[in-house]
Amino acid sequence: MDCDYVATGETAAAVKEDAFAHAAVAHAAILKSMSQDQLAELTRAVEANIRSA
Ligand SMILES: [Zn+2]
Numbered sequence: 001m002d003c004d005y006v007a008t009g010e011t012a013a014a015v016k017e018d019a020f021a022h023a024a025v026a027h028a029a030i031l032k033s034m035s036q037d038q039l040a041e042l043t044r045a046v047e048a049n050i051r052s053a
Helices: 012-026 028-033 036-052
Strands: none
Touching: 012 028, 012 036
16 A cells, blocks of 8 residues: 555554554545455554564
8 A cells, every 4th residue: 555654552453553544534435445455454454564664
């Protein structure tokens, strides 16, 4: 997803929550158009980013 938003949080779970809360607001149309598989892949990508941060 082309976005420069930086999710923040005390824990990895909180960062993930923040990222998806942002996406739900700013990218609602994109999320709505994504399949379950695409959403699962996005979740994995977000988790990978958190781990490498
Ligand atoms: Zn965004």
